[in-house]
Amino acid sequence: MAAAPAELILQELDAVLHRANKTQSELYQRVAVIGERIRSRQVLTRADELTQLARADILRRCRAIQQGRNKLLQTLRHAASLLATGDVNNLCGRSNTDAVLSTINEAAQVEHSLSRWQQPSLNIEAWRNVVSSGPQDDMAMERLLHPSGPRSGGDGNELPGWIYVPCICSIVDYCRVKKMPSAPGGSCGGSSGNGKRKAKGDNSLEEGHRGGEEASDVDGFGSNSEDVAKESKIALLMLQAAATAVDELIQRTEDEQTAAVGNGTSKCTDEEEEEAKEKAVEEKRLRVCIEIAAKAAAYTHAVKALSAGEDSALFDGVSDAAATVASLVSLPSSSAASLTHGVPVELLVLPPMESLFYCIAYTVGAAILRDEQNELRLTAPGTAGLGGGGEVGNYTESDGGDRGGSCATASAVACNEEEEVAPLDGITAGWRGDWEMWLQRSSGADCSFLGPRLLQYLLEYVFFPTGSAGHVGTVSVAPEAMRRWLMLACGGEAGVDGTVDTMMSLFMGQ
Known part of the structure; x- marks a missing residue:
């Protein structure tokens, strides 16, 4: 019988302590908010x-x-x-x-x-x-x-x-x-x-x-x-x-x-x-x-x-x-x-x-097309054309007129030897090696301009899938290589898989 009042007292004491701790916690929170x-x-x-x-x-x-x-x-x-x-x-x-x-x-x-x-x-x-x-x-x-x-x-x-x-x-x-x-x-x-x-x-x-x-x-x-x-x-x-x-x-x-x-x-x-x-x-x-x-x-x-x-x-x-x-x-x-x-x-x-972006995109595309033409001339002497058999100059016509036409009117791209970087392992030679090396170095970087917008421009006007009927002034790219490039360009962004799938559908539908 004597134990029962003691248990009640302990329970009441626990309840009081619990309320006191809760009140103290609420006061601390209020003080923090204030x-x-x-x-x-x-x-x-x-x-x-x-x-x-x-x-x-x-x-x-x-x-x-x-x-x-x-x-x-x-x-x-x-x-x-x-x-x-x-x-x-x-x-x-x-x-x-x-x-x-x-x-x-x-x-x-x-x-x-x-x-x-x-x-x-x-x-x-x-x-x-x-x-x-x-x-x-x-x-x-x-x-x-x-x-x-x-x-x-x-x-x-x-x-x-x-x-x-x-x-x-x-x-x-x-x-x-x-x-x-x-x-x-x-x-x-x-x-x-x-x-x-x-x-x-x-x-x-x-x-x-x-x-x-x-x-x-x-x-x-x-x-x-x-x-x-x-x-x-x-x-x-x-x-x-x-x-x-x-x-x-x-x-x-x-x-x-x-x-x-x-x-x-x-x-x-x-x-x-x-x-x-x-x-x-x-x-x-x-x-x-x-x-x-x-x-x-x-x-x-x-x-x-x-x-x-x-x-x-x-x-x-x-x-x-x-x-x-x-x-x-x-x-x-x-x-x-x-x-x-x-x-x-x-x-x-x-x-x-917009003008700056399209000038960047056009010039990058023109550089890729010129390098592709140079490589084709080395591997197949006497063969003219890129992809579909055109010259670099035709890129202006196939690009849709004003996007790049006026770019062909105007200081030279300076050579900066300090920026040369050793090729990364597993990357092919030529412009494709340089391109993929830039994508790998830029993937997830805080200040990289090689983003999805630029890649979408290139796959619409410069690249076409290997095995399909290419257009004049375009470059053939294997679908697996294009997917890899898109993954690198999108970096660690949220929803990257959906973005890559959408752009690959656009690429393969050309």
Whole structure:
């Protein structure tokens, strides 16, 4: 009988403890949510102060991209005119295909780096200076966030983490889109660079391509609540990424101090002094995180302002071509793999995007056709023709007129011996070997222009299946080789099998 009251008391005690733990957990969650809201507001407030600087930087990047595109267009036009009658200049023993791809790749990498803002890696030595500096020392903070030296070094003092915000649709982003335009109107002469707005529903970039005035009312920043939600999400994402990076620096600093104490080279401090140091470090940690997150948010604000304001006339609208504000952090002291997070954002589209793409596609096709003709002449002297028995010049006629016709009117593809790469194992010689080597090196790469869009253009106008009746100015490709090329071009994208099957059906139906 005495045991029964004791059991009841224990049960009541367990119930009370359970409710207390649940209440405590709920309080912790509420405090965390409130803390996130406070930090998010701090980030967005600071972002408003930085938006004008971000806007000016984006316009500077746009000017640099346009200059690079104009130079690339001139180079490709001249190369196309040379390929109509012979090889490009200064091949240095390479194929025309390799020379053209090298030139395009160099320009695409420069443009892709200009199209997004990127936070340099945080240097541990610069972080030590921030910790040891006074609370109002902005110079130490500036050196941490904007290192003047190289971003990566071999001294092991840099954290291999970075954060980026894409702002402008680069040719790499454009080539990654799977769907080809339904009514292509661009030529290598730059006909789409007239600054005209594109109407809603025009899929010249993709189905989500919108005009600048409509973008603010359609899917992007449609309502104020959606706008605030997206901005808060970006702010929290960047805060988390920055906190992860700074925490790694703090951990490495503490490990060094512990080792120094163990070696007798550092003096132990009392608890009050240690607590004061921890408080100062936490304040500077928070300041760094807010500053990084605010810069990221400022660039998204600036893109929105440029697409909806007076400067929108400079752009061909906006696009959400699978672009994300992203952070990738790979910590040396963590056993976890690299972590990638992202929030979808819109990109500013600079003219003439379609003209540049078609000039790239036409010149690559012309280089492949010229190399195929050269190889056929070597293997079968006296035999004229490519695939169906035509000359390279006929490619302009069979390509559909304006897509490449004006490319044959215009700086040479320069020879860059430093870009030569040893052939990969299992790859055949000739232009096919160069082509597949480029596809393998570009597969899954962050800034590769060899995407599904370019491959679809080539399989429609340059390649035809082996064994079928070829057309004048085309190249015979085995179906298994084409499938392999498409798999490499699509990389690790979601739904790659379906995309490859669809494009193979188009290829085999020719």
